[in-house]
Amino acid sequence: MTDFAATKAMFDLPKDVIYLDGNSLGPLPHAASGRVSDMMTREWGQMLITGWNKAGWMAMPTKLGDRIGHLIGAEPGSVVTGDTLSIKVYQAVASALELRPDRKVVLSDSGNFPTDLYMVEGLLRSLGPEYELRVVAPDEVPGSITEDVAVLMLTEVDYRSGRLHDMKALTELAHANGTITVWDLAHSAGAIPVDLSGCSADFAVGCTYKYLNGGPGAPAFVYVAPRLAERVRPALSGWLGHEAPFAFDLDYRPGDGIERMRVGTPPVIQMTALSAAMDVWDMADIQDVRAKSIELTELFIERVEAACPGLELASPRDPEQRGSQVSFRFADGYAAMQALIAHGVVGDFRAPDIMRFGFTPLYIDAQDVEHAVSILADIMTNRLWDTPEFKVRQRVT
Amino acid sequence: MTDFAATKAMFDLPKDVIYLDGNSLGPLPHAASGRVSDMMTREWGQMLITGWNKAGWMAMPTKLGDRIGHLIGAEPGSVVTGDTLSIKVYQAVASALELRPDRKVVLSDSGNFPTDLYMVEGLLRSLGPEYELRVVAPDEVPGSITEDVAVLMLTEVDYRSGRLHDMKALTELAHANGTITVWDLAHSAGAIPVDLSGCSADFAVGCTYKYLNGGPGAPAFVYVAPRLAERVRPALSGWLGHEAPFAFDLDYRPGDGIERMRVGTPPVIQMTALSAAMDVWDMADIQDVRAKSIELTELFIERVEAACPGLELASPRDPEQRGSQVSFRFADGYAAMQALIAHGVVGDFRAPDIMRFGFTPLYIDAQDVEHAVSILADIMTNRLWDTPEFKVRQRVT
Numbered sequence: 001m002t003d004f005a006a007t008k009a010m011f012d013l014p015k016d017v018i019y020l021d022g023n024s025l026g027p028l029p030h031a032a033s034g035r036v037s038d039m040m041t042r043e044w045g046q047m048l049i050t051g052w053n054k055a056g057w058m059a060m061p062t063k064l065g066d067r068i069g070h071l072i073g074a075e076p077g078s079v080v081t082g083d084t085l086s087i088k089v090y091q092a093v094a095s096a097l098e099l100r101p102d103r104k105v106v107l108s109d110s111g112n113f114p115t116d117l118y119m120v121e122g123l124l125r126s127l128g129p130e131y132e133l134r135v136v137a138p139d140e141v142p143g144s145i146t147e148d149v150a151v152l153m154l155t156e157v158d159y160r161s162g163r164l165h166d167m168k169a170l171t172e173l174a175h176a177n178g179t180i181t182v183w184d185l186a187h188s189a190g191a192i193p194v195d196l197s198g199c200s201a202d203f204a205v206g207c208t209y210k211y212l213n214g215g216p217g218a219p220a221f222v223y224v225a226p227r228l229a230e231r232v233r234p235a236l237s238g239w240l241g242h243e244a245p246f247a248f249d250l251d252y253r254p255g256d257g258i259e260r261m262r263v264g265t266p267p268v269i270q271m272t273a274l275s276a277a278m279d280v281w282d283m284a285d286i287q288d289v290r291a292k293s294i295e296l297t298e299l300f301i302e303r304v305e306a307a308c309p310g311l312e313l314a315s316p317r318d319p320e321q322r323g324s325q326v327s328f329r330f331a332d333g334y335a336a337m338q339a340l341i342a343h344g345v346v347g348d349f350r351a352p353d354i355m356r357f358g359f360t361p362l363y364i365d366a367q368d369v370e371h372a373v374s375i376l377a378d379i380m381t382n383r384l385w386d387t388p389e390f391k392v393r394q395r396v397t
Numbered sequence: 398m399t400d401f402a403a404t405k406a407m408f409d410l411p412k413d414v415i416y417l418d419g420n421s422l423g424p425l426p427h428a429a430s431g432r433v434s435d436m437m438t439r440e441w442g443q444m445l446i447t448g449w450n451k452a453g454w455m456a457m458p459t460k461l462g463d464r465i466g467h468l469i470g471a472e473p474g475s476v477v478t479g480d481t482l483s484i485k486v487y488q489a490v491a492s493a494l495e496l497r498p499d500r501k502v503v504l505s506d507s508g509n510f511p512t513d514l515y516m517v518e519g520l521l522r523s524l525g526p527e528y529e530l531r532v533v534a535p536d537e538v539p540g541s542i543t544e545d546v547a548v549l550m551l552t553e554v555d556y557r558s559g560r561l562h563d564m565k566a567l568t569e570l571a572h573a574n575g576t577i578t579v580w581d582l583a584h585s586a587g588a589i590p591v592d593l594s595g596c597s598a599d600f601a602v603g604c605t606y607k608y609l610n611g612g613p614g615a616p617a618f619v620y621v622a623p624r625l626a627e628r629v630r631p632a633l634s635g636w637l638g639h640e641a642p643f644a645f646d647l648d649y650r651p652g653d654g655i656e657r658m659r660v661g662t663p664p665v666i667q668m669t670a671l672s673a674a675m676d677v678w679d680m681a682d683i684q685d686v687r688a689k690s691i692e693l694t695e696l697f698i699e700r701v702e703a704a705c706p707g708l709e710l711a712s713p714r715d716p717e718q719r720g721s722q723v724s725f726r727f728a729d730g731y732a733a734m735q736a737l738i739a740h741g742v743v744g745d746f747r748a749p750d751i752m753r754f755g756f757t758p759l760y761i762d763a764q765d766v767e768h769a770v771s772i773l774a775d776i777m778t779n780r781l782w783d784t785p786e787f788k789v790r791q792r793v794t
Contacts, residue, residue, distance in 0.1 A: 086660050
């Protein structure tokens with residue numbers, strides 16, 4: 001059984017803040033700063049160029065990949081970290097399309113995170129006018145997996161509502177139709193149990209700065225099913241995905257398996273911070289995290305609905321149908337979220353009217369939830385958001 | 398006049414090491430570790446998600462871009478940092494090709510760094526069989542800029558020999574032919590004066606972990622000439638290059654000018670280290686750096702040729718024709734370099750027989766050069782490399 005008091009002690013959280021935005025950017029793991037400082041002074045500073053081998057920098061992308069893979073049901077050696085999620089989406093979809101050259105349609109839904117759609121829009125433009133990005137409503141996905149669909153690209157957990165797609169059922173449906181799947185796990189990895197292997201998923205991608213707590217700009221990851229890895233001719237074929245990067249051949253030859261999805265020089269400093277963050281996961285069981293997350297989100301919904309009648313639940317009511325976040329609609333949601341943040345409860349706002357709250361049992365407990373709701377209720381009851389200070393619209397992340 | 402004793406004091410160099418490999422990975426700037434530690438604990442730790450605005454993380458890619466731009470003759474607002482050099486090569490070449498849709502050839506040379514060729518090979522494969530990557534010998538480039546060439550992609554300084562291409566003349570030749578240029582400045586930025594604006598360059602890319610000392614895996618940069626920036630439809634069109642990333646529109650609209658070359662979430666920790674490294678450049682004039690670099694390389698060549706008759710110069714003898722590195726050919730170069738490193742002089746080896754030495758006046762002085770040559774001469778004269786320990790081949794970076 002995961003000791004959540006122990007995991008909470010592994011984070012440096014600001015005093016007087018209840019942080020319900022770890023689904024945007026996870027907090028600082030206590031060990032990360034010292035780990036990075038050590039890497040910089042002892043490894044970079046003293047080993048210099050030899051750190052690539054002596055300190056194991058070159059192997060970090062696959063080692064971290066395996067640690068992440070453990071949380072998402074990936075086979076050892078099937079995940080590699082690097083680049084950003086946008087880049088990994090592009091690489092996965094482009095590589096998937098090459099496996100299905102007779103079809104020209106990528107199917108996605110309007111609940112997908114926009115950058116996934118933007119990246120594929122750009123990719124398909126470059127491939128030619130016969131390619132199409134088809135975007136349907138989330139509930140229309142099953143009926144839209146038609147015979148012309150080469151790739152089904154979905155984000156498992158909707159970034160606004162937290163609605164969960166059924167990965168296993170949709171992957172089966174896709175495969176029955178000859179369609180390759182690319183799953184975006186941005187709001188899944190570290191939030192809910194994922195079983196890529198058990199679902200026979202083809203490709204998956206995700207980021208590590210949300211529930212995995214790797215820090216701002218932490219690298220992304222990509223999964224390729226072992227049965228496909230040796231067949232994939234990777235898009236974005238960079239030198240560190242080459243079979244022999246240091247032979248400096250003029251021609252590209254893909255490396256073994258998942259190694260070929262590497263592109264350029266990996267961000268060693270970011271990876272060191274991520275490595276410290278992954279240590280916390282060694283103390284946690286993702287099934288326990290899920291059970292506790294459901295407790296917390298159920299408690300939050302119950303208390304908010306009792307205390308804040310002006311807020312309308314925008315997430316599925318059935319906990320099995322949602323990820324580890326809860327969203328409420330409120331017309332003045334932007335101002336209300338600013339007021340809430342000013343009072344020490346950090347969630348975030350998504351246009352046009354979504355107040356979004358993430359629940360991460362590694363460092364959020366039931367007492368935090370109760371406390372957050374009492375502050376929210378005070379703001380709503382007394383209209384504390386209705387001031388010029390909070391109603392000014394500005395760019396938020 | 399740049400005070401090179403003062404710049405040298407800004408780096409943490411290991412005792413008893415003469416580091417002639419800053420052209421692979423620059424050393425640790427003294428301020429970088431503290432700066433990163435502060436960013437992690439005070440910004441990430443305390444500001445959490447609000448750091449994107451409050452700590453200015455979101456603006457770092459363009460602010461750092463301008464600081465790098467200052468060293469390469471780029472107009473303010475024409476450079477942005479992010480991703481890896483491989484990705485930025487892909488983005489620049491793909492975007493350039495869209496500006497010249499009637500032509501299908503990318504011209505490069507066999508002295509280019511392999512990842513540039515690999516990335517373009519992959520790009521062109523996705524664009525279709527009518528596209529061609531044409532690779533010629535470096536001295537054949539001027540005669541190969543024919544009417545079918547859409548994009549000329551060259552690395553200004555050859556990574557093995559240090560040979561310099563004439564950026565101004567080749568860009569003029571390209572433009573006279575209607576060809577768009579993509580210059581890779583990996584071995585130029587911080588090594589030699591570059592005048593992108595004065596050369597009327599179109600696109601340029603580079604990395605920041607070599608002469609700019611940004612640390613292992615530091616982000617790359619991309620330049621787009623202001624006259625083209627608003628015309629470019631960027632390949633790799635990610636959400637942070639969108640006109641309004643936080644509107645979460647389903648359709649991509651390119652952001653203003655260079656902003657559109659951003660892709661995903663920027664690596665804030667790496668960028669913080671790079672920011673500390675760029676502070677050293679505020680103390681230096683790149684013209685002074687070039688003058689001193691020529692002094693150092695001339696001295697090195699003279700001394701090595703006098704003391705080590707077995708080594709054959711592989712770099713241009715005319716300093717105006719080479720970058721800030723010197724390479725020598727030696728059949729047992731791998732073993733000799735291992736022996737040299739074991740004796741405290743760090744250079745690197747490039748297959749099949751190149752011993753490569755980088756000279757970075759920010760922290761290397763004439764005394765270091767004299768000392769390095771005396772150690773090298775001892776190794777060569779007494780065949781100290783001729784032992785099983787040093788002759789074992791292993792992967793080197």
